[in-house]
Amino acid sequence: MQSGKLVIAEGGGPTAVINQSLVGAVLEARRFPQIERIYGARYGVRGIVNEDFVDLSAETRANLEAVAATPSSALGSTRDKPDLAYCRNILATLKSHGVAWFLYIGGNDTAETVRIVSDEAAKAAYDLRCVHVPKTIDNDLMESDHAPGFPSAARFVAQAFMGADLDNRALPGVYVAVVMGRNAGFLTAASSAARMVEGDGPHLIYLPERIFDKNKFLSEIKSVHDRFGRCVIAVSEGVHDARGTPLSVRLPGTVEKDAHGNVQLSGTGALADILGEWIKSELGVNRVRADTFGYLQRSFAGCTSDVDRREAREVGEFAVKQAVWGPRNGSVTIRRLGDYAVDCALVNLDKVAGKTRVMPDAFIAPSGSDVSLSFREYLRALLGSGLPQPARLRGGAIAKVSKG
């Protein structure tokens, strides 16, 4: 029987439930006597090369449960993309600590790191079991129905648009908000869950799966505004022109890229501001407000989906079982059963690593500026229980008496 230590790390952007996966894995790993100790690497793989480990075996169960309920990556995260030298460094450190299992929680870039580490370990005949544990608010992982982290971020976006739409009803005008998600429109599309009755916003939803056309954008807003006297719009941060250039890249200012070559899309309000400017100057609408949801949508303390919490916990637990008992390295995926349950499955790392899933055509309305009914069906179960239910006054109008 293999024995040794288990190292777990968190990579990429934090989510509201990533620590559920961490804690699910740690509590499960403690049940196996062959796992001698559980180390947490601080700041992702950077913590491995820096030998910056904390002892997760020493954590009380009470504190682990409190950490599970805390947003953002409790171990710290990284955007580092290991090259071959970095990777050999990782393996050398893991070996020197007698590590037999390596779990890395993150998105498709993180899966790519796990794949390289797994390949290099095999080449070096180092018996290291590597499992990628899924996490991303972008929901852009291949092979999964959805990724842990997305449902809670989707719920935040839905609740934000519920409130923004009610606000816009009270003080009519045009409201546009920019939502995260990079090249995948799922999170922006989640704004559709804010609609309850006819006329509710968001009235228009712009996704990176469709080419962004400024004229179409403005004429669609005009049409909604003419009809309702107001318009609420969700725009993905990743909307781009026909050549694939993100709108945000064409704005003034320097473009910042991370180690994976991803352009920085979040952390500024520039895209929302320019969209607001267009609506104001070219449509002549008086009251235009532009928001960028920014970091709140992935880390806000106190807005999670119970379905997401449960599933994020389970993928962590499942990853440990697969690492200890399963026949091979891989990435944990979530499969949907009926309406609604899930199963976990381990797939080969190269099916997930570095790949991006985008919204299928069936999830997008023919207009290209809305979601389809099947997306709304897809999303419903993920948002969990206790979603706010906005209500409206229903009393009839009073007849006029004093004027003609």
Add this chain to the structure above:
Amino acid sequence: MQSGKLVIAEGGGPTAVINQSLVGAVLEARRFPQIERIYGARYGVRGIVNEDFVDLSAETRANLEAVAATPSSALGSTRDKPDLAYCRNILATLKSHGVAWFLYIGGNDTAETVRIVSDEAAKAAYDLRCVHVPKTIDNDLMESDHAPGFPSAARFVAQAFMGADLDNRALPGVYVAVVMGRNAGFLTAASSAARMVEGDGPHLIYLPERIFDKNKFLSEIKSVHDRFGRCVIAVSEGVHDARGTPLSVRLPGTVEKDAHGNVQLSGTGALADILGEWIKSELGVNRVRADTFGYLQRSFAGCTSDVDRREAREVGEFAVKQAVWGPRNGSVTIRRLGDYAVDCALVNLDKVAGKTRVMPDAFIAPSGSDVSLSFREYLRALLGSGLPQPARLRGGAIAKVSKG
């Protein structure tokens, strides 16, 4: 005994609990037989001059309770500032409908409208009882310990900073977020409630009660960043230079004002973006992220303080009792008793109308870039029960083995 109809309206910016006050007033008003019918004016006083009334007597109690739990102004709101002609129009319409009571829920601009209507009614010997019901996320009403709406917005800001600080711990850098509040710093100061242990952000808080100095701002950030390797900052949208000019007004683009002469500070990300630019270019910090909380902080569906919900309900109920039984027109205020209960009291309209309360010196730290302990004590009870309690891993570091 006076008899007739009661008109109620909602003015100014929506809040998450303004409908609690509306419903508190409607349910109380239904108990008085001399109040023949309850009319809601749509879109504030504009609904009165347009004779745009809905019948609140016809609403079911079940639906009213659902509306009370819904953010934003269910009747619609307005930024209209009535002049004398507008006011006479209001009075003419109210008279023609046989209105004996007028309740208007809103901030200091709304109170000013109530004062003018009250004065003009008296001049015209029209026996109209007028009561201002307080509401504002800015917390800038005179004579009150705090205003309904502020505690829920404060809770949103605290939970947002909790999450943003955890996110910034995971991926260190500088994070700056711009918070609403106009000339009053209370809402920005509420970010301090996100701190639990030493080193938690926000590390710096910039309020409109202190002159904003760019050099001080940058050197304070540098000092925090040198110490912790990261820095989280809360900045009020109303920060201004020594001449009182808001920073946001000096940014490129046109300045928009409402009918009350208030400059539009929200609805763009420009202020946060310029602050982020300064930090990046002048301090040479690599990872800088700038958010603007925007409309989420006043209307997000699903983040309220139970203390705020209860008090907002009570000021509505109290306003009706005062209108029916009390000896005079006025504005409802909230007084704090001990730690912690409240009493309501009616004060003369001119004590509240058009006036702005700002943070007292005792609530601001001597550095000018933080709050004092007494502000934190002041805020604690308002946030209500069930605030998230972020937790951290506590396990010790593992000794290095492979490297020197």
